[in-house]
Amino acid sequence: MKKIQTPLVLAVLFLCACGGGTGQANRPDTLTRRQRDSAIGASKLPGAQGVRGALRAQDSAAARRARLDSLARERQ
Helix, strand or coil: CHHHHHHHHHHHHHHHHHCCCCCHHHCCCCCCHHHHHHHHHHCCCCCHHHHHHHHHHHHHHHHHHHHHHHHHHHHC
């Protein structure tokens, strides 16, 4: 009986140590998607240039949308 109890106790302790902590996997994201993309674009990772291009296109579209919105408000 003693031979079965020791591994069982160790297994229970191991499972308790692995579950429900406040580790990296359980932490919510603190960066916005834009901040993450910007950090990736600033790095030397493969594909970073494409991320930078996508961010520029997004900024350009947002600026155009803002200009069109302001024109529409002026006409009303």
